[in-house]
Amino acid sequence: MLEKLLHITKKLWKRRGVKALIAFVLLFLGLNLAVPLKVRPRYSTVITAADGTILHAFLSDDDKWRLATELDEITPVLRKTILHKEDKYFYYHPGFNPVAMAWAAVRNLTTGRRTSGASTITMQVVRLLEPRNRTYASKLIELFRAMQLELFYSKDEILQLYLNLIPYGGNVEGIKSASMLYFGKPPQLLSLAEITTLTIIPNRPSTLRLGLTNPLIVQERNRWLNRFRKTGLFTSEAITDALAEPLDAHRRALPKLAPHLSLRLKKSHPNQPVIHTLLRPNRQAQAEQLVASYVGRVRAMNIHNAAVLVINNQTMAVEAYVGSADFLNGYDGGQVDGVRAVRSPGSTLKPLLYAVAFDKGLMTPKTVLNDVPTSFSGYEPENYDRQFYGPITVESALANSLNVPAVKTLQQVSTPTFLGYLKKAGFETIKKQSKGLGLSVILGGCGVTLEELTRLFAAFANGGQVGHFAFVAPDQEDRPAKKSRLISEEAAFLITNTLTQITRPDLPNNFDNSYHLPRIAWKTGTSYGRRDAWSIGYNKRYTVGVWVGNFSGEGVPELSGANIATPLLFSIFNSIDYNSTSGWFRMPKSLSMRQVCSETGDVPGEFCAHKLVDYAIPGVSPYHRCQHQKAVWTNPTGTLSYCAHCLPEATGPESGNAVQRFYPNLAPELIAFYDSRRIPYPKIPPHNPACTRVFAQQGPQIVSPNDGSEYFINPHQPQQLQLSCQADNEVKQVYWYLNDKLYRKAAPTEGVFFSPQAGPLKISCADDKGRNTDIRISIRAE
Missing domain, CATH: 1.20.5 (Single alpha-helices involved in coiled-coils or other helix-helix interfaces)
Known part of the structure; x- marks a missing residue:
């Protein structure tokens, strides 16, 4: 064999x-x-919506309108027409047609001039890719290149290349470009008459000019339609209808929707001719219209811009992206992308902080915090309205966006821990700034973007899982929209439950009646100097982020998250998901309910008369027995108190020597707050003056000056420093010492002033129980 x-x-x-x-x-x-074949057409970048419609188109880098036609846009009628006219044997030859070439050679030799080139569609593609002079040498090169093209590309891909490159006059190339620019529709929607029109123009682009020589084009179109009738290419009825169709062709502008996202995606996908986004065209148009209209109304207040992001919580798809009120408004910075601009977040990070505190077992929604003036090593935050509210629950502190409880909570959680959560949530600027950030981060002392904040609130909507947004279709996405656990499902529900309350100060004063109020959880924020107004909200289906302000950074007295950003947030929700039937968030089965004392939010003790129902995360939430009252032995008249050392031997009501009474177990900071506001509260009587016991408990807390700080004074303009402290409520007198010399005695809540001298200074404060606290500061002359 x-x-x-x-x-x-x-x-x-x-x-x-x-x-x-x-x-x-x-x-x-x-x-x-x-000499390998290089097929690198320089296409225009086209941004499409989720339904395939064009949102935005850009000129190619050589200033051509050369839109890429995708294979599914080449309809059978288009394919049939173009092949019948240009290359009937396209699917049968190897890139060149030997019979047609032989016949063309005979005709050219007999007539003495070139009457036919016998070029196939493949050869025309080569000529469009590599233009050359029409010579026999060029024809040989085209033959070689055509065979290369046939070797490495399928017939459909070659036809696609041809349709993408054929000229239509001026800077218009490709059938999709001509279809969109002159008929305002994609190729798959073209009629037979329109397809025939676009088929004949590439042979005479200089004389058959759409919009300018339409009558001549109609004559040529009809001539070819009649030829199609004779050959039986289409039915007689289809040809008759096409002949009767008027030619409505004129130059149109291509869509320019979502300009900020389009520019962003064009830059991030430089070699992608068609970028399929997940934007919903109706939703995008609604959002753009609402933003433009709203900014038009608030412009009288010197507020010139806004940005909006709409996210589908289930898919993490970006369904609307509005970077500014008017992209073409250069005066107000319309081309700045407000979705990615770094701004101060105001109070919008507080929900994450409390969620972390819930997960760390530091508190529950009913835990009581003290909203009183507090100095955190010199940092003295105030509330938005410059008022303090004393004891307040965590959920009320969050719903009312109070600042001191938030800073206290951050101090408990620790700044590095909280920054770690922010980094995990994708706050890129905070990653860069983290070394220099302190307690002020929770009140807006950092940089964030609308995109990052919206992603954070989408995590609350997704049960505590944070994920990357999906801007484009999955087959074009560089990284999938996977989700990872940021906070527990229980903590996310507790935050959502709090942010759903409508009895709160950030409900817009001028918003229409409650029937216009969408059912959402939302949080507002206003940056320092009233430069940024935020309102981020979510329901089961969507998360919407809104920023309002000026890109110049100019502050506006009327600017606030509640009254300026939230009305736009509500309008968008009412537009995209009014009366949503998607349901609401359900309490996780792992979350439990328990009774707590209304005074502290702790588990009730024997003296807790008023109780509330609170949520708790089993095995995580704190289980402290309430101690909001403490027992004190006093004389029968209640004018003196006794400690265990000086308590009379015979006690009780019958003895007549001492009586046990119960007093509020108040923190020194709360006592100072009550005293400064003249708020009455039951005070522990002065301790028995005859007692010789020295107390070992902590002495008064010096809150001013700040321990370890440096103070600069001007010797020519004497200045004074204030001495202040916080002491237990049984303390009636404190003694101030400067470098171990008695300076003055005063009431615990009294502010004492002194004139400092340059040099190191030791400050001491002793109370009437013999307890003492020292701090050291440095005074320097400027």
Whole structure:
């Protein structure tokens, strides 16, 4: 058998035709390696919506409208028409048609001039990719390139290239460009008459000019339609309808929706001719219209811009993206992308802080915090309205966006821990700033973007899981929209439950009656200096982020998250998801309910008369027994108190010597607050003056000056520093010492002033129980 095969091979090798064929193949492969074909059309970038409609289109880098036609846009009628006119045997030849070339050669020789080039669609693609002078040498190169094209590309891909590159006059190339620019529709929606029109123009682009020579184009179109009738390419009825169709072709502008996102995606996908976004065209148009209209109304207040982001919580798809009120308004910075601009977040980070505190077991929604003036090593935050509210629950502190409880909570959680959560949530600027950030971060002392804040609140909507947004279709996305756990499902529900309350100060004063109020959880924020107004809200289906302000950074007295940003948030929710039927968030099965004392939010003790129901995370939430009252022995008249050292031997009501009474167990900071506001509260009587016991408990807390700080004074303009402290409520007198010398005695809540001298200074404060506290500061002359 093997001998037979060798014999046949030898016989074939002796034939010249076989040798020539092998030599040709080897030559072709060698040339292919030496001069490979480079198919790199420079397409215009097209941004499409989720339904495939064009949102935005850009000129190619050589200033051409060259929109890429996708394979599914080449309809059977378009394919049939173009092949019948240009290359009937396209699917059968290897890139060139030998019969047509021979016939063209005969005609050219007999007539003495070139009457036909016999170019196939493949050869025309080569000519469009590599334009050359029309010579026989060029024809040979085209033949070689055509075979290369056929070797590496399918017939459909070659036809697609042809339709993308054919000229239509001026800077318009490709059938999709002509279809969109002159008929305002994509190729798959073209009629037979329109397809025929676009089929004949590339042969005469200088004379058949759409919009300018329409009558001439109609004559040529009808001539070809009648030829199609004769050959039976289409039915007679279809041809009759096409002949009667008027030509409504004129130059149109391509869509320019979502300009900020379009520019962003064009930059991030530089080699992608068609970028399929997940934007909903109706939703995008609604959002753009609402933003433009709203900014038009608030412009009288010197507020010139806004940005909006709409996210689908289930898919993390970006369904609307509005970077500014008017992209074309250069005066107000319309081309700045407000979705990615770094701004101060105001109070919008507080929900995450309390969620972390819930997960760390530091508190529950009913835990009571003290909203009183507090100095955090010199940092003295105030509330938005410059008022303090004393004891307040965590949920009320969050719903009312109080600042001191938030800073206290951050101090408990620790700034590095909280920054770690922000980094995990994707706050890029905070990652860069983290080394220099302190307690002020919770009140807006950092940089964030609307995109980052919206992603954070989408995590609350997704049960505590944070994920990347999906801007484009999955097959074009560099990274999938996966979600990872940021906070627990229980903490996310507790935050949502709090942010759903409508009895809160950030409900817009001028918003229409409650029937216009969408059912959402939302949080507002206003940055320092009233430069940024935020309102981020979510329901089961959507998360919407809103920023309002000026890109110049100019503050406006009327600017606030509640009254300026929230009305726009409500309008958008009422527009995209009014009366949503998607349900509401359900309490996780792992979350439990328990009774707590209304005074502290702790588990009730024996003295807790008023109780509330509170949420708790089993095994995580704190389980402290309430101690909001403490027992104190006093004389029968309640004018003196006794400690265990000086308590009379015979006690009780019958003895007449001492009586046990109960007093509020108040923190020194709350006592100072009550005293400064003249708020009455039951005070522990002065301690028995005859007692000689020295107390070992902590002495008064010096809150001013700040321990370890440096203070600069001007010797020519003497200044004074204030001495202040916080002490237990049984303390009636404190003593101030400067460098161990008595300076003055005063009431615990009294502010004492002194004139400092340059140099180191030791400040001491002792109470009437013998307890003492020292701090050291440094005074320097400027």
